[in-house]
Amino acid sequence: MTEDDLHAAFHSAPAARRPATFGAFKEAIQTERPAPVALPTVADLARDAAAIDWPGVVGERISHWAAGHFDQGQALWASGRTDGTYAAWRVVATRDLTPEIAGLTGFARHVAEAPPKAEDAIIDCVAQLGLPRAALDSYFHRLLASLGGWSQLARHRLWQAELGGGSDASVTDLLAIRLIWEVALLRHFGAALAPQWQATRAAYAEPVCACPEDIIDALLQEAVERAAQRRLDALLTRRAPLPATPGRPTLQMAFCIDVRSEVFRRALESLDTGIRTLGFAGFFGLGIGHRRFASDIVEARLPVLLSPGVFTCAGEATPAVAKAELAARITARAHRAWGRFKLAAISSFAFVEATGPLYVAKLLRDGLGLTRNSAPEYLAPRPMQGLDLPTKMTMAMRVLKAMSLTAGFARLVLLAGHGASAVNNPHASALNCGACGGYSGEVNARLLASLLNDPEVRAGLVERGVIIPDDTLFLAALHDTTTDDVTIYAGDHPSPTHAEDIVRAERWLTSAGVLARGERALRLPRAQRARDILHRARNWAELRPEWALAGCQAFIAAPRSRTAGLDLAGRAFLHDYDWRRDEGFGVLELILTAPVVVASWISLQYYGSTVAPDVFGAGNKLLHNVTGGIGVVEGNGGPLRAGLPWQSVHDGERLTHEPLRLSVLIEAPREAAAGLLERHPEVRALFDNRWLHLLTLNEEGRVAWRYTGDLGWENSLRGTDGKTEPQPHADAGPGHSHSMVPGGLEVTS
Structure with missing residues (x-):
């Protein structure tokens, strides 16, 4: 990354949302930013007040139940309930003594007294928590994010149902479940949490906006991506002409x-x-x-x-194939039956004692990489x-x-x-x-x-x-x-x-x-x-x-x-x-x-698993256990982990994936690309919100135009100092500029 890359990134941002001078920007780069801290939930405040890991308890109990409820064939004893996620959880939670043992007395009774419908429970909990309307989006998102992959799985189920014209209430149900935990903790700790919770509610009601540290990080992200684009452009420009090969390809x-x-x-x-x-x-x-x-x-x-x-x-529809398929099905069912016998409660310990030595050959074969x-x-x-x-x-x-x-x-x-x-x-x-x-x-x-x-x-x-x-x-x-x-x-x-x-x-x-x-x-x-x-x-x-x-x-x-x-x-x-x-x-x-x-x-997926592995990554592959036939957890429980394992982006000493947003280079007339973006707003949003970069190549294969968002473009070849000039478009007024920081936070002036 050169100073020209920093200049280009600095001048790409609106003047009102960047440091006053380029020198101030360079000085800010040298300052280490504090680690960002998420707004707390009631469970977080209760942890600080009681020195008990209540967020961990909540996550573990919900995850333990969710693994069985959402199971896709792995569990030996499936939950078998079909009356909805929220209703299924209430049946289990009213009989679960773990919260009581951890110190949350009366939790089972609290669940039993909750409204029977998830929507009513959400309304009731919002009232008891005293949440203003302006706080709901951020607070609900915060609670669902605390459940990791379980809330993502629920959202996926809704998306799949919508593809077929249906619906699925799992996301709403999980939100109601998490809110009931919040209300129970607030009731239990009462006055000890009141001042902190009042300030937290007000913070959730504040609009989400980029802080100065976010702006600096966004400019640095832009600069390193422009550096990668510059190197790629130089590589494309230095391409040697291919030797002529007349005639037909071999x-x-x-x-x-x-x-x-x-x-x-x-x-x-x-x-x-x-x-x-x-x-x-x-x-x-x-x-x-x-x-x-x-x-x-x-x-x-x-x-x-x-x-x-x-x-x-x-396979073709022939008698021979049909016979082979039947034999394969019988064999597969026998393997499944044998596998369930090995894991059954009545036979698992006896099985290990009796047949464990017979598996030595398999362990050696697998351990030596001969599988x-x-x-x-x-x-x-x-x-x-x-x-x-x-x-x-x-x-x-x-x-x-x-x-x-x-x-x-x-x-x-x-x-x-x-x-x-x-x-x-x-x-x-x-x-x-x-x-x-x-x-x-x-x-x-x-x-x-x-x-x-x-x-x-x-x-x-x-x-x-x-x-x-x-x-x-x-x-x-x-x-x-x-x-x-x-x-x-x-x-x-x-x-x-x-x-x-x-x-x-x-x-x-x-x-x-x-x-x-x-x-x-x-x-x-x-x-x-x-x-x-x-x-x-x-x-x-x-x-x-x-x-x-x-x-x-x-x-x-x-x-x-x-x-x-x-x-x-x-x-x-x-x-x-x-x-x-x-x-x-x-x-x-x-x-x-x-x-x-x-x-x-x-x-x-690679970007998120690299820059925020605790939130968007799958954690340490050494500790993974498959759960529900769906995904993995770390250790013996906890949130479902999404994204990629740390070992998929890190070699043990350094990152092997450089976290850059994808640069899309298309050799086509700029007008054609612009017309397609205008016709497909959902694709345009990926570029407008700065999840991706869009650049077009000219007849020589060089990067010629850069999409700046809101149907605006800038000429990448104009000038000799590496700086570019924005190209006005029909919607841009005088002095208009538009940018985004990672995460979709809009920076506009």
Whole structure:
């Protein structure tokens, strides 16, 4: 970060909401800010008054109950209640003596006397706490945040219900539960808390605004992000021209835009000038709900903001497959029954005494990292049934256009989904494909390959201007991001005439895997060479089988020629996009409204888990226990932990993820991007509220325009001193400026 970066950040903020001079800003940087302190709850005040950890007691009792109530199949004894979250809690709380033992006498009676409906209980509690209307938003948010992942799970249930046109009251019910605890504590401690609680109520009623320390932090955050953008711009500008390769590509391979693919794509392209790689969201534009072999669970293998439109299952509908599926189901049920027998109250101790020595071999195998990884599903997904030919052609055309792959096809085109092999890892879905809803991407890739190999679909595409040569074969592949091994599903579409092409591709992929593992080994703790990577995926005690998306900081939508050959260090989402082929900018609209949104979630998850790990992170992976089949807690209870474990962003000595808000770079006319933001206010809000940066690239691949919010832009190339001038727009009056600090606190003048 240079002084020019500090200057740019300083002048990007309104004059009324920054230090008086740049010198004052630099002086403020040197001053250590005090740690922020949240406004207390009644439980916090009671802790200070009685020297008893009442926030811990409250969190532990609610979490202990919530783990059983929200259980998704892990508990041996499910609660079985269906009359609502609040009602289910009252039944348990009126019989729970733990609060009484801790010193909160009369708590069970207090719960029994509470209103039977959550909404009435909230109204009653607000009155007893004496909360003014202005304090409710902040106070309610504070209480729900104190429950950690349980309130987030409840909000997720509401969101899921709303997708189907329904509703879910779990959030409101949890708020009522937490308020009842507050009232009980206030009643118990009475006058001892009165002065502090009166001042706290007034503080909650104050509007939320940025303090001077927040402003300095926001300017520093802006400066370090501008520094990263400047370095990226310099890298793009220094790109050497690619050597000309006339004729047909020797291999084309589409990868997910995931940052881990950048390392492998660069390694693969270095092996032969005829290799071309593409970047596209890993669900390959197919919104499917998939049922695995011998499973009744439908997995939504698409971005979670979308709903499946096509449903598939594994294996052809043949008697042999049906017989194998039945056998697999019987075996799975036997395993589940055996597992429950081992954990049952009547048999668990006797089981350990009698059979414990028999598990020595398994413990040794797991401890030495000899456990086999679960293999990808071997049965090809059944081709999409019930779709007519025009629908299939429309799907194929849409995907090919979105991939900017409508001409120049190679003989062999590989479509690589990605997944991760790891054992004993509750956060395994965070290593898989975000665009596939946390699942691996081979199913989508295999379905798309079948679609593009369909002779009728190809014939129909010719009428729409896309001619796929007769000798072009599409095959699916799976890129294992933990081991950098690639599996080609050649058996899905046997083609003896392509045998040599496949063998050559496999040889290239093997070599690229060695190169990628060698690069990744330099970043992973306790890994010195490429072969160390393979062992990590099998080791049940390995805390960091891979870094996943740690380090992500940019999303680039541009032709591959802009980034080919550049070492982006596995920090950029790379989406192939050529705006000259995008009539009406429909593909750009898709990119901004789907892949960019998913990338923003990933970026913000890593950001929050890094800068505020106690609130937004999952804590120490060494202490995790899975609860309810939902998530993890630290130790034997407490709040459900969301976000990422500390080991996913920290290597034991320093952060491995640099907490930067994602910079979205798009090579397209600024006017096109502005028009799409105006049409999609929910996407525009991500940039207006400064959760993301938006920049456009010019014809030379340089950063030309920066979005400043409220549909305003500034020219990044104007001037030679690194300073920029804001570009006025229709809504901007004289002297108008607009900025945001992290967290969405608006700074405006």
